[in-house]
Amino acid sequence: MRVKRFFAADMRSAMKLVRDEMGADASIIANRRVAGGVELTAALDYEAPRLTPPTPGLDLELKKTQERILSARASLEEGERPAEGPSVNRQLFGDSMRQAAEQGSAVAQGLIERLHSERAAPAAEAAAHPAPVGGEELDAMRSEIAGLREMLESQLGGLAWGQVNQHQPRQASLWRKLIHLGLPAELCKELLTKVAEVTDVRQAWRLLLAHLSQGLPVLRDELIERGGVIALVGPTGAGKTTTLGKLAARYVLKHGSQNVALVTMDTYRIGAHEQLRTLGRILNVPVRVVDEQNSLAEVLEEFGNKRLVLVDTAGLQAQDPHLRGQLSELAAQGARVSTLLVLAATSQYRVLKAAWHNYRGCNPVGCILTKVDEAATLGEALGLAMEQQLPVAYVADGQRIPDDLARGVGHQLVSRAVGLAGNETAEDQTMADVFAGILHNQRAS
Incomplete structure (x- = not known):
């Protein structure tokens, strides 16, 4: 018989390792949670213990054991530790133990020995000092x-x-x-x-x-042509600053630089506002930083005569209190600010969905899909847009400013997703x- 242990982050991955290495005929003989995932013990050519006739005098002992198990389960439901019993999962072993007891099998005897070997205390002491089931033991059962x-x-x-x-x-x-x-x-x-x-x-x-x-869902009209204040929000590394530069350059090339202004709320990354200032000098547009001395409302009031104001934000962790403050400041502007959620097409679906939940408080009117040229699939991003009815405003597929930016068109995005998938x-x-x-x-x- 061949026995081997397998470690993985979750049960499905561990099962796949077992199937890949030992084949579909392998038997799982043990499993437990360990630091960083799960551990499976698998065996090949494993033979389960055979049932044998009960030995003389075993029936009475099995009947007593069955009564103790039923009593232990009742005590557990009442939130108390049974006077005499194990710390293993009753939900997993209770039915099999009772059936084995009724049949008088050797398997039942083995389970009985396991139950008693795990934790046995004198009956008198346990009855005199009943204790509630510990949180760690309940957690182990649930796990x-x-x-x-x-x-x-x-x-x-x-x-x-x-x-x-x-x-x-x-x-x-x-x-x-x-x-x-x-x-x-x-x-x-x-x-x-x-x-x-x-x-x-x-x-x-x-x-x-x-x-x-x-x-x-897609935005039928180009958002920057409407004018107003447009803020880009999203997780770290999604490409907000680069995309903001593309939008600004796109507008300047068509309408000139006199009616455009740039604002950054990112004071957390080293040199973040300098990147935007450099872009402002190239495009010949003013740039302002929102900080402790200048609130967003004050900066927007200063640029009240501009037709288009683009606001860059900081990508922060979901638990960061600065993120909640930043989103609250944007939400306080109400309909004055149109928010676009920037999502990297290279991210997994769970990451994209987490970003949506983190930033939906600022009521984004649409999304921008970035890094499309680096993505292996587009289905994750398109699926999120459909499930949350979040219109796709723009698609960015490169680093060139302002060339690698296009409006979101439904059939083009689907065609590109099919092209990436190929015939596989x-x-x-x-x-x-x-x-x-x-x-x-x-x-x-």
């Missing part, structure tokens, strides 16, 4: 249950995908293509319902892309993980 749930969801996800792949090959093919675009699973599921009656795969794929183009499709393991994620979301909701 063990969560690990088993994650393992079960992974297995069920693989089974669910196998059924779809076998019995609905047309739908499975479309699933693979949509997931390979990088679109969120729930959005893929919603799109597939719209072509459920189409039997031809090619026609269904074209209809899916058409629905995707129509459902993608998602692998079976990826699809199994997607279906496991759907099961997890359904259970969570």
Whole structure:
């Protein structure tokens, strides 16, 4: 028998390591949470213990043990530690122990020994000093249950995908293509319902892309042509300052520099405002810094005669109190300021969604997708825009000012996403993980 331990950040990754190295016939014989992830112990050619007839006199002992287990579970529900019993997860072992006791098997005897070996105290002392279940022990129970749930969801996800792949090959093919675009699973599921009656795969794929183009929100008019105050917000490294320079240069080339002003609220990065001042000197437009001496309201009042004012902000961590102050200052201006959320197309969907939740308090009217030229997929960004109904205002696909900036157009973005995906499709393991994620979301909701 071959036994090996596997370490990974989560249960799904650990299960994938087991399958890749030991094959589908491997058995998971133990799992536990460790620092930085989970640990699985897997065995190949593992034989489960066989049931043997009960030994004489064991029936009475098993019956007593069963009564103690039931009593322990009742005490646990009341928030007290049982007078005599283990610190392992009753939810995991209770039913199997009771069944084993009824059958009088050797497996039950092994579990009994494990329960007693973990923690045994004199019955009289435990009865005289009952203690509540400790928080650490409850956390350990919850962690063990969560690990088993994650393992079960992974297995069920693989089974669910196998059924779809076998019995609905047309739908499975479309699933693979949509997931390979990088679109969120729930959005893929919603799109597939719209072509459920189409039997031809090619026609269904074209209809899916058409629905995707129509459902993608974009700003019909160019925002800088409307004028007013436009603030760019977003996480660190999204490309706010470079994008602001592109917008300013774009406007100056068309309307001149006399009606444009630049403002920066980024006083946290070393040399951040100097970068904007250099841009202001090149474009011949004024630049002001919002700091302790000059509030945003005062600076905007100073530039009240300008047709277009572009405001650059600092990219800060979500827990940073300065971020909340910065967003509150923007929100205090009300409809006077139009906010655009700058998102890097190279980011994962979870990162993009976290950025949306962090900055939605300033009511962004749209988003700018940056670093499109560096992205492997566009589905994550397009999926967020569709789910949150956040119109795409501009797309930036390079560092050149102002050339690498274009307005967001639905069918062009979808065509570019398809071009990045190529003719490849998602692998079976990826699809199994997607279906496991759907099961997890359904259970969570």
